[in-house]
Amino acid sequence: xxxxxxxxxxxxxxxxxxxxxxxxxxxxxxxxxxxxxxxxxxxxxxxxxxxxxxxxxxxxxxxxxxxxxxxxxxxxxxxxxxxxxxxxxxxxxxxxxxxxxxxxxxxxxxxxxxxxxxxxxxxxxxxxxxxxxxxxxxxxxxxxxxxxxxxxxxxxxxxxxxxxxxxxxxxxxxxxxxxxxxxxxxxxxxxxxxxxxxxxxxxxxxxxxxxxxxxxxxxxxxxxxxxxxxxxxxxxxxxxxxxxxxxxxxxxxxxxxxxxxxxxxxxxx
Amino acid sequence: xxxxxxxxxxxxxxxxxxxxxxxxxxxxxxxxxxxxxxxxxxxxxxxxxxxxxxxxxxxxxxxxxxxxxxxxxxxxxxxxxxxxxxxxxxxxxxxxxxxxxxxxxxxxxxxxxxxxxxxxxxxxxxxxxxxxxxxxxxxxxxxxxxxxxxxxxxxxxxxxxxxxxxxxxxxxxxxxxxx
Numbered sequence: 001x002x003x004x005x006x007x008x009x010x011x012x013x014x015x016x017x018x019x020x021x022x023x024x025x026x027x028x029x030x031x032x033x034x035x036x037x038x039x040x041x042x043x044x045x046x047x048x049x050x051x052x053x054x055x056x057x058x059x060x061x062x063x064x065x066x067x068x069x070x071x072x073x074x075x076x077x078x079x080x081x082x083x084x085x086x087x088x089x090x091x092x093x094x095x096x097x098x099x100x101x102x103x104x105x106x107x108x109x110x111x112x113x114x115x116x117x118x119x120x121x122x123x124x125x126x127x128x129x130x131x132x133x134x135x136x137x138x139x140x141x142x143x144x145x146x147x148x149x150x151x152x153x154x155x156x157x158x159x160x161x162x163x164x165x166x167x168x169x170x171x172x173x174x175x176x177x178x179x180x181x182x183x184x185x186x187x188x189x190x191x192x193x194x195x196x197x198x199x200x201x202x203x204x205x206x207x208x209x210x211x212x213x214x215x216x217x218x219x220x221x222x223x224x225x226x227x228x229x230x231x232x233x234x235x236x237x238x239x240x241x242x243x244x245x246x247x248x249x250x251x252x253x254x255x256x257x258x259x260x261x262x263x264x265x266x267x268x269x
Numbered sequence: 270x271x272x273x274x275x276x277x278x279x280x281x282x283x284x285x286x287x288x289x290x291x292x293x294x295x296x297x298x299x300x301x302x303x304x305x306x307x308x309x310x311x312x313x314x315x316x317x318x319x320x321x322x323x324x325x326x327x328x329x330x331x332x333x334x335x336x337x338x339x340x341x342x343x344x345x346x347x348x349x350x351x352x353x354x355x356x357x358x359x360x361x362x363x364x365x366x367x368x369x370x371x372x373x374x375x376x377x378x379x380x381x382x383x384x385x386x387x388x389x390x391x392x393x394x395x396x397x398x399x400x401x402x403x404x405x406x407x408x409x410x411x412x413x414x415x416x417x418x419x420x421x422x423x424x425x426x427x428x429x430x431x432x433x434x435x436x437x438x439x440x441x442x443x444x445x446x447x448x
Binding site: 027029030040046049052053054056060063064065068069103104106107108110131133134138140195198202 | 279281282283284285286288289291294295296299301303304307308309311312314318319322
């Protein structure tokens, strides 16, 4: 396997060499399997997903495993993070009934964040959430929880009403609103949840690749090197921006989950 | 998926590979179980304990403060009692002193009067005594003198004493008039 295949672009191509800029392609999201079991190929994103979840558990195990009344530094940091999700998302959105959903919210927030964070971890440098399967897995968990809570709280008919019939509208409007609500709540919500996360991380990864490949592509001549450093600097700027986006997407994912659960917990109208 | 250069093209990024979804679900499940079963109960317990410790400390401080306040009240009350006692004692002492002085003054007055009265009585008794003695002496002297002058005839007692008395009365009248 040559470097073109590893990095998924033409590494020999430089500026003024009569070859175009080798833009990042979908190949950047295809990986050689590390090993295969039957038809399934275990690749880098899968490894990152597993490592990521283990890191999340490991970090919080180190912090909370022997939780003390007087916290150490690590526990204090972890407590701030935990409190952010518990109070800032759970209590703020769901309210009094939040406590039983806090483990789910904490899990989602830190798993998504860790999956995203892989984008800027050296050597890994790929957000696991830029592979659609992982956002789908996350959204699936949210969807199942959402549906379970809806029908558990309201019963079957009440649950259907909760999903399809928003309260406080003039009667004729329900003809239009009911199918839209059903479509929105049952299908679009989990779909958008997954695609939003996927697309953000996918785009972020491509953006970093664009500038980084650009830097490499322009290297060689004096003028080109000048631009190459500019491009490299942009890579750093985008990386910092991505750090922000990663946390933001984790926050958005979790707060939307909390909003859905909060809606499911609402009394029937 | 394996890189299949040229021929097939890359896989669509929107089509999930289902075993990867399973891996994702397992990851989430592991993290959820760790949080739900072990980590969050542990930290919640620690946080509750911390809150209790802080609240307990505050309660203790409040109790101590209340005790201090009560003690202060008691001291104030005791101090008031003491002040009242002291002023009462002072007043009593003053009253007693005044009575004592008055009594002593009265006693002194009485004693003085007694002494004076006794003095008067003694003086008058002595004067009487002296007057009596003088009367006898003067009588005797006068008789002696008259006897020498007049002779034996005046020895007659009755006359003698009448004459003397008359003489003395004259003397007294003279003394009265001369005073």
